[in-house]
Amino acid sequence: MVVKKRQKVLSHGRPPVAQKKERMSSKRSRTIIREHHRLEKERAIALKKGDVKLANDIKEAIEKNGGIEGYQAASKQGQSKDRGGDSSKLLVEWLQHAKVLKSDISISKDEPNLIKRCPHGSGSSNIPYRLLEIGALSTQNAISKFPKLIDVTRIDLNSQGDGIEQQDFMKRPLPSSDNEKFDIVSLSLVVNFVPEAVQRGEMLKRVARFLRSKEPPIESEESVLPALFLVLPLSCVANSRYMDEDLLVQIMHNLGFVLTNRKKTSKLCYHLFKLDNEDNRVKTEKKMIIDGPGMNNFCIVVE
Numbered sequence: 001m002v003v004k005k006r007q008k009v010l011s012h013g014r015p016p017v018a019q020k021k022e023r024m025s026s027k028r029s030r031t032i033i034r035e036h037h038r039l040e041k042e043r044a045i046a047l048k049k050g051d052v053k054l055a056n057d058i059k060e061a062i063e064k065n066g067g068i069e070g071y072q073a074a075s076k077q078g079q080s081k082d083r084g085g086d087s088s089k090l091l092v093e094w095l096q097h098a099k100v101l102k103s104d105i106s107i108s109k110d111e112p113n114l115i116k117r118c119p120h121g122s123g124s125s126n127i128p129y130r131l132l133e134i135g136a137l138s139t140q141n142a143i144s145k146f147p148k149l150i151d152v153t154r155i156d157l158n159s160q161g162d163g164i165e166q167q168d169f170m171k172r173p174l175p176s177s178d179n180e181k182f183d184i185v186s187l188s189l190v191v192n193f194v195p196e197a198v199q200r201g202e203m204l205k206r207v208a209r210f211l212r213s214k215e216p217p218i219e220s221e222e223s224v225l226p227a228l229f230l231v232l233p234l235s236c237v238a239n240s241r242y243m244d245e246d247l248l249v250q251i252m253h254n255l256g257f258v259l260t261n262r263k264k265t266s267k268l269c270y271h272l273f274k275l276d277n278e279d280n281r282v283k284t285e286k287k288m289i290i291d292g293p294g295m296n297n298f299c300i301v302v303e
């Protein structure tokens with residue numbers, strides 16, 4: 001007998017864990033996240049059609065579902081240790097593997113975990129690497145544990161507190177010099193938050209403009225920088241009618257990126273892309289790749 005596998009939905013992005021009474025259950029947080037994504041998508045469609053009344057009604061429904069705050073609280077639950085959440089742990093691992101960071105995580109005050117680097121410096125400081133974390137919910141994640149090596153700029157549409165600037169990445173002024181650019185941009189569970197396929201493409205295109213021009217790797221450092229750390233729910237590439245991993249890699253290739261690292265878990269897919277080339281200006285349309293019951297319509301369009 002063929003056992004039917006349950007199809008994964010887009011919100012299927014976090015590992016289940018033991019329940020604690022006072023905390024939001026993982027089922028509840030998944031429902032909030034899924035509902036938020038669905039409503040934001042519907043709102044974007046209503047706005048596109050010019051149906052302001054419907055868009056406002058949907059906005060109300062979003063607020064009833066907890067609004068952006070409720071959504072972020074639900075996402076934070078996913079980041080907590082007991083839910084295996086902090087995706088930046090893998091970024092740290094990959095940077096260690098590439099010898100950008102030493103593999104000993106414990107940071108000595110006198111001898112930072114730096115292999116060696118001719119510092120670009122971040123502004124007047126001598127911190128060698130700059131990272132832009134888009135969609136930051138915490139200042140305490142794994143990638144924040146290297147303050148002498150990685151200067152992290154955190155932004156979010158709705159800041160959760162000090163150390164996170166409230167800013168829409170799509171409206172962030174473009175860097176005026178290489179010094180204002182970054183070695184790493186992190187988009188962890190952000191692209192799938194964007195309700196429209198074209199806007200997702202625009203977001204990925206824009207990332208390239210924030211990355212420093214590539215440098216020859218130094219000493220034993222493998223060449224992974226400048227890099228985009230991209231995390232998506234696995235269902236975006238494994239259960240979508242319009243997207244699979246090959247297409248994602250092809251889109252990134254068109255934008256000038258090469259894949260250096262990848263990992264899949266039962267819930268998420270992680271990619272590290274190195275910016276290596278110019279955008280070749282090849283467009284990607286919405287095109288069905290595969291169809292089946294229970295599949296989702298996640299898509300990235302590049303215009």
Ligand SMILES: C[S@@+](CC[C@H](N)C(=O)[O-])C[C@H]1O[C@@H](n2cnc3c(N)ncnc32)[C@H](O)[C@@H]1O
Binds near residue numbers: 068078087167190193
């Ligand atoms: C699911 S949370 C992801 C949080 C965290 N990065 C993680 O991996 O768990 C998505 C976050 O992305 C933020 N976000 C979405 N679009 C954004 C944009 N254009 N600029 C800044 N933040 C954005 C949202 O406000 C939300 O807090």
